Amino acid sequence: GIQVEQSPPDLILQEGANSTLRCNFSDSVNNLQWFHQNPWGQLINLFYIPSGTKQNGRLSATTVATERYSLLYISSSQTTDSGVYFCAAAYGNNRLAFGKGNQVVVIP
Amino acid sequence: EAGVTQFPSHSVIEKGQTVTLRCDPISGHDNLYWYRRVMGKEIKFLLHFVKESKQDESGMPNNRFLAERTGGTYSTLKVQPAELEDSGVYFCASSPYRHPYGYTFGSGTRLTVV
Secondary structure, X not given: OOOEEEEOOEEEEEOOOOEEEEEEEXXXXXXXXXXXXXXXXXXXXXXXXXXXXXXXXXXXXXXXXHHOEEEEEEOOOOHHHOEEEEEEEEEOOOEEEEOOOEEEEEEO | OOOOEEEXXXXXEOOOOOEEEEEEOOOOOOEEEEEXXXXXXXXXXXXXXXXXXXXXXXXXOOOOEEEEOHHHOOEEEEEOOOOHHHOEEEEEEEEOOOOOOOOEEOOOEEEEEO
């Protein structure tokens, strides 16, 4: 199956700072998703982004499929942005391969 | 629309007991998936239903796990007998037929086997 690697594994940010999370995947994918795991454990979809760039408020994501990576940008971070961010690659027959996640802590 | 709902949110059982997890997908979603995350590991695929049929169950760890999806609606995942290494968070997700990669995940069931 596809290998998905996320970096950095842990990140501490001062409120208001910007950050970039990276996701590398080992093979061609059908889709690429970014999730945020909220304090209740739910995986909240942030972006479906097999290629190109999308923006949603303070978050944006870029996937360069030919180079097999995706980036998630968090601008003007807030304490509510804290949590684990997962990258997941869809491949084969609708399976998702997840990375280990980026643990983000935003301090006031 | 209502999201993907999972019951229970937490379950603590003794080794050797049986536990049944339930997932109610988004209404009309033909695709239903089970994933799990055991401590310190990645979230891993378990199986995939299309309506009531098992499309892919290659991720099921062993025959102690049994998944069903009656009438193509809700799904259950039974673990019998439970072992310590089954502890983790079990996630369910669903997606529509026309957008199979558009997953919506539930909140998960945290299973602890003691």
